[in-house]
Amino acid sequence: MSETIIETRHLTKQYGAQKSVADLNIHVRKGRIYGLLGRNGAGKTTAMKMLLGLTEPTAGEVLLWGEPLHGNEKKALPRIGSMIESPGFYPNLTGTENLRIFATLRGVPNAHAIQDALELVGLPYKDKKLFSQYSLGMKQRLAIALAVMHDPELLILDEPINGLDPIGIAEVRTFIRDLCEKRGKTILLSSHILSEIALLADDIGIIDQGVLLEEETFAELEQKSSRHIQFVVSDAAQAARILESTFHETRFTIQDDHRIRLHNLDLPVGKIVAAYVGNGLVVSEAHTCEETLEDYFKRVTGGEGIA
Amino acid sequence: MVVASLLPIPLLLLVIRQEQPFNMLFRMVFIYGEMLLLPCVLGVLATMIFLPETEHDVLKNMLTVPVGKTRIFISKCIALMILSIIYCLLELSISIIASYVVGGAVQQVASYLCFSILSGMFMFAASLPVIVFVAAFGRNFTISNIVSFMYNVICFALVYLCMGYGGEALLKTSIAVLPVVTVFRWYLGYFPVGSHLQVYMPYAISTAGIVIYMVAFSLIMLVSGAIMYRKKEV
Numbered sequence: 001m002s003e004t005i006i007e008t009r010h011l012t013k014q015y016g017a018q019k020s021v022a023d024l025n026i027h028v029r030k031g032r033i034y035g036l037l038g039r040n041g042a043g044k045t046t047a048m049k050m051l052l053g054l055t056e057p058t059a060g061e062v063l064l065w066g067e068p069l070h071g072n073e074k075k076a077l078p079r080i081g082s083m084i085e086s087p088g089f090y091p092n093l094t095g096t097e098n099l100r101i102f103a104t105l106r107g108v109p110n111a112h113a114i115q116d117a118l119e120l121v122g123l124p125y126k127d128k129k130l131f132s133q134y135s136l137g138m139k140q141r142l143a144i145a146l147a148v149m150h151d152p153e154l155l156i157l158d159e160p161i162n163g164l165d166p167i168g169i170a171e172v173r174t175f176i177r178d179l180c181e182k183r184g185k186t187i188l189l190s191s192h193i194l195s196e197i198a199l200l201a202d203d204i205g206i207i208d209q210g211v212l213l214e215e216e217t218f219a220e221l222e223q224k225s226s227r228h229i230q231f232v233v234s235d236a237a238q239a240a241r242i243l244e245s246t247f248h249e250t251r252f253t254i255q256d257d258h259r260i261r262l263h264n265l266d267l268p269v270g271k272i273v274a275a276y277v278g279n280g281l282v283v284s285e286a287h288t289c290e291e292t293l294e295d296y297f298k299r300v301t302g303g304e305g306i307a
Numbered sequence: 308m309v310v311a312s313l314l315p316i317p318l319l320l321l322v323i324r325q326e327q328p329f330n331m332l333f334r335m336v337f338i339y340g341e342m343l344l345l346p347c348v349l350g351v352l353a354t355m356i357f358l359p360e361t362e363h364d365v366l367k368n369m370l371t372v373p374v375g376k377t378r379i380f381i382s383k384c385i386a387l388m389i390l391s392i393i394y395c396l397l398e399l400s401i402s403i404i405a406s407y408v409v410g411g412a413v414q415q416v417a418s419y420l421c422f423s424i425l426s427g428m429f430m431f432a433a434s435l436p437v438i439v440f441v442a443a444f445g446r447n448f449t450i451s452n453i454v455s456f457m458y459n460v461i462c463f464a465l466v467y468l469c470m471g472y473g474g475e476a477l478l479k480t481s482i483a484v485l486p487v488v489t490v491f492r493w494y495l496g497y498f499p500v501g502s503h504l505q506v507y508m509p510y511a512i513s514t515a516g517i518v519i520y521m522v523a524f525s526l527i528m529l530v531s532g533a534i535m536y537r538k539k540e541v
Contacts (some may be wrong), residue, residue, distance in 0.1 A: 053372050054541045077373040088364025105372045146368065 003030040004066070005154055005186045006051060011045050011060035013210075020046045022210040024060070028188050028203070033180050035201030035218075039301060043210035045085055047157050051188075052082055064154075078106065081147035082156040087139040091132035095123055095142045096133055099149060106150050117145040122171065129280040136163035144172065148179070157189040160168065161196060173200060194294055208301040221296075223253075229262040229269060231276075232285035236260045239276055246275050258284075268288040314398065329406035329413045330498075336398050337494065340486065343429055343463045345394060347516045349387055349434040350455020353441040354448055356383050361373070369541045378389040380442060380536040384529060389440060392427030399423040422497055424488065425514065432521040433462070433486035435528035443535035462487035469507075486524060493517040 003035055004108045006028035013021040013094050028034040038044050049055040051062055053073050062069040089098040096247040099114045110116070114254045115125045121141040134142065140163045160176070171307045177200065179185040197204060198218070205215045212223070233239045236254045243262065249265040262272070269286055276283050318335045360366040365487040369379065399420065404412050413419075437458040465488055469477050482488055489512060495504065496511030512520070 049367075049541070053373070054367055054370055073373050076369055080371065081372050084367055086364055086367050088366070090359070090365060091363055102368065102372065104368065105374060 001189070004028065005030050005064065006034075006188060007066075008051070009063070010060045010063050011047065011050060011062060012060040013043075013050060013055060019058075019210050021050065021057075023209070024210070024212050026205050026215060027210060029185060031180065031184050032188070032202040033187045033189065033200055034203045034205065036188065036205050037194065037197045037201075037297070037305075038190070038192060039208035040192055042192075042207045044192075044207060045158050047207070047209075048082075048084055048188070048190060051156060051296060052080065052084065053077070054084065055265050057280055057290060058133045060103040068299070075140055077195035078150070079152055080154045080156060081150065081152035082158075083143045083147045083160060084158045089131045089142060089146075092130060093139075094127055094130055094143075095134070096126050098142070102146055103149060108150050110151075113149050113151075117149040118142075120148065120175065121145045123266035134250060137165060138167055140164055144175075145301070153185060153186070155185055155189075157187065159191055160189055161191070161193070181272065184268060190208065204295065206300055213261065213300050223263075227263075227265055228301075229261050229265060229272075229287065229288050230285065231262065231272075232258055233260065234282040234284075238279065238281055242275050242279055242281075247272065314344070314401075322358070326476040328409055329402060332402050332406060333399070333419060334498070336402050337426065338466075341395060342400050342466055342491065343459070345391065345430045346437065346462055347455055347459035348368045348436045349431060350393055350441065351452055352387055353383075353434075353438040354385065354392055354445060354455065357442045358448060358451065359444050361539075362448075370541060376539075377533045381529065382450065383442070384435075384438065384532075387434075388428060388431040391434075392424055395423040395427035395430070396420075408525040426494075429490045429493070429517060429521050430487075432525045432528075433490055434458075435486075435525060435532070437541040439528055439532035439535065442532055443539060446467065457465060457497050466491045470504075475506055475510075479509065484520075484523070489517060489520055499505055 006026065008024050008026050008189070011021060012019060012026040022057050024043075024047055026034070026036070026047075036047070050057050051064075051069070053062075053069055056159050064072070064080075076279065089095075090101070093101075095118065096114060099117065103114055108114075118125045121144050122136060123141050123145060131139070131142070140160070144157070144160060147157065155176075157176075161172055163225050164172060168280055173196070176189070180187055189197075189200070201218055203215070203217050204221055206213045221285060231239060236256065236258055240252060240254055243252055243260075247267060249262070249264055249267060253261045253263070255261060265288065269288070273283050273286050318332055318339065336539045360369070363457075370376065403416070406413055410496060413474075437455050440454055463478075463487070464483055467484060469482070469488060469491060470476060475482070478492070485491065492507075492510050492512045493514065493516075495507050496513060500508070
């Protein structure tokens with residue numbers, strides 16, 4: 001089990017009577033990409049702000065590298081690169097000048113760090129264009145450059161592909177993947193775009209109305225939402241034994257005492273039901289489920305809003 | 308700074324026939340340039356220094372470096388104090404130049420230099436309420452500038468009332484301990500005043516006295532300001 005870089009314990013943020021984040025417990029493991037997926041207004045950005053100390057939690061705590069963030073900001077934050085909400089830079093300065101300010105503040109030792117970061121995101125070095133004249137895509141790229149400029153171990157990126165064209169999206173996706181696989185960075189990114197999370201994330205957390213509904217690996221999530229035959233019987237354990245002994249089938253999941261899910265759709269449903277009944281089981285339901293990942297997410301979150 | 312540079316010139320026209328034009332010019336520049344205009348100038352500068360980072364979302368990037376909010380607040384206040392001193396020194400410089408142009412002598416330059424530096428610091432301290440307001444609560448350039456202007460007008464109106472008929476009665480009230488009025492009381496004691504102002508001499512405050520007052524006032528304002536600035540959500 002790899003080391004947990006980010007852990008939150010009952011993290012909560014309340015504004016008046018409304019909880020924008022409620023009892024959040026996420027676990028971001030080292031060297032993996034964690035995708036925080038949720039609708040607009042689900043609480044993703046608020047959660048990320050609390051991870052960076054930009055917003056004080058109402059309750060709970062944030063642990064980074066096993067230590068509480070509160071009181072250890074000077075030690076933890078230099079190891080993190082982040083991009084939260086809209087890109088924030090001085091509008092009357094160029095991209096290079098903006099990065100130079102932050103490089104000075106961070107004490108970045110590498111003299112070529114700014115140039116390298118700008119080249120990485122495809123922006124010109126020492127360009128005369130002011131930040132106020134940048135397109136949305138350029139602003140987003142500059143924000144990513146700022147996040148990676150000091151070579152952090154952990155990246156927290158809030159909707160990194162926002163505002164990018166399709167080519168830019170593909171470039172950023174490749175770039176994020178390379179950061180993780182080739183440079184061993186740990187990345188937490190948020191999005192409301194399911195397809196992007198599906199292409200990038202190793203682990204997924206689904207958040208809705210401030211509550212973490214699910215947290216698992218992407219492979220586990222795919223398995224949950226794959227096509228299968230759902231049986232509701234009087235004894236799921238007995239049904240499992242029948243599948244193994246009579247049909248020599250092991251690709252099934254026991255969900256609870258009465259529900260069992262068979263992932264092999266090639267087996268004849270009628271014969272399975274007959275075998276169950278013949279062994280004294282009561283079969284309440286038997287149906288085939290063909291749920292896409294999108295259907296699954298909509299079901300889990302209870303509605304629309306994920307692209 | 309443009310105000311600091313230009314203000315002595317029209318005022319020079321009012322004092323050109325005086326025996327000691329520099330002396331009178333400097334007093335008028337102090338009353339109108341520093342007591343009337345400087346708090347407003349500092350308020351506007353505070354708006355220009357504090358608000359852009361909030362408006363353009365730069366503050367969150369600075370906080371994740373990390374640069375503490377207290378450090379940001381105090382460093383910007385120090386910058387404003389330096390600008391305030393530069394403003395006063397610029398007014399002194401232009402006044403000296405203007406006086407030489409009309410043939411007036413300038414004596415005791417060191418005393419005026421010391422006064423300008425101190426008045427820059429004291430007027431900065433007196434402007435701290437509006438600076439703290441802008442830093443802690445300012446979200447909008449227009450509202451912040453309006454608040455700066457109103458604070459400025461109220462402060463100068465109180466000083467003006469203290470200078471005029473019945474001002475002595477006002478100086479016996481708690482108005483006398485307000486920061487800008489305290490600066491005025493210090494000014495009364497620093498330079499020799501005309502006979503029409505002798506009645507205010509009992510209310511003058513020494514340099515040591517105003518330094519103690521301003522240090523205490525500044526500490527209270529800076530600590531409160533830092534606390535409120537830290538609570539500001541990003």
